[in-house]
Every structure is written in C-alpha cells, then in structure tokens.
Amino acid sequence: MRVLQGEVGEAILASEGAPGLVGLGLMYEGYRSFYTNTPVASFDDIQGMKIRVQPSPSAIRMIELMGAQPTPIAFPELYSALQQGVVDGAENNVGALTYVRHGEVAKTFVRNEHSCIPATYVISQAKWDELSDEYKAALRTAAAEALERSWTMQNEDEAAQEAIFTGEMGGTIVEVDKAPFMAAVAPMIEETRAAGGQAAELIEMIEALAD
Secondary structure, eight states, X not given: OHHHHSHHHHHHHHSOSSTTEEEEEEEOOOEEEEEESSOOOSHHHHTTOEEXXXXXXXXXXHHHHTTXXXXXXXXXXXXXXXXXXXXXXXXXXXXHHHHSOGGGTOOEEEEEEEEEOOEEEEEEHHHHHHSOHHHHHHHHHHHHHHHHHHHHHHHHHHHHHHHHHHTTTOOEEEXXXXXXXXXXXXXXHHHHHHHOHHHHHHHHHHHHHHO
C-alpha cells in the first residue's frame, strides 16, 4: 500500500503507457501465488512443473527463472487443462480456486506471493478534458478512497475464500519459504535496472520503501 498510495503509484498513473487514457487511481487485487494439482511443499517441488501463465513476456520469464515450464493457456480453458494434466498448476490469488472452481481439481495452494498486479481506474483523455476542475478533483478523491476500500475488501474476501477452499473443497494451503523464489527472479530486477528508464527508477523507489 505504501507503493500504491505514494510516489510510485503516482508515477505509474502519470506515465504515457496508454495513449488517450488518463490514470485516475489503482486498486489492490491481492497477491498471486501458485496452485497445483499435485502436492508442493517447497520451491524445489515447482521445478519442471508446467505452469499456466498469462501470455505476457514478463510472466513467462518469471516462471522460467523459477525453473518451471510456462504454458500460456486461455483462462476459460484452464479448468479442463488442470483436470486433464495438460498443466500441473497455475498462478493467481486464492479466489480462482473458489469463484471459478479450480479448487475442485487443484488441491494445493502454495502461498509464495510472487507478484501483485493492481487494477487501474482510467478515463478517456477526451472526456477528462471536458470536466471541470471540481469534477476532476472528485474523481481523484473517489479513486483514492476506492484503493483504501479495495485493500480491506480484498483481504476480507481472501480470508473467506481460503476457508471455503480448505473446508468444503478439501484443499491445502502451504506456507513456503519465499527466499528461493525471490532469489530466482532477481535477474529480472537487475535486467530492468540495467536497462534504465522509468522502470529502473521505479525499482529504486520501491526498494527504498521496503527498507
């Protein structure tokens, strides 16, 4: 939350990554972790597993560095892919196990929390330019309040979904040592830092907040 609410969040919203859109605010959507259709107790057990990922270069690179096999599959096809053994697991927050019933075929949730991807509130630049300063301020305020609320709601919801997963669905949540996962993906951070630019600056700002 220190990242999302502070200078880092403001810098992301002010970036020009999406022409024609204005970033109004960010929304917390929880940490992504692994879930698998076979038992996992540690980082070593992930090695060689076929893990469904989003078709994103950074997601694919992350899974490769962790020693698993990234397998891009459309999300609606993931349930059957887990059921049939096309993949050994996937990565998402715990809600994927209950809301779309992946917990029926993937019984282990590995809480390594390898990434946290916030949602973004946006508005078209054309519409934004039509608004008065009063309306713009109101939207900014609402977005900031929504971020605070999303933190509370997401944490409450995840606790409820974990109870469903470990209760009626018979799943297991594994608390693993995160250090090996962090060490494995360190090259991604250093590569981005070496490339320079805004992303490298954001890394420095985030690391300063973590100290």
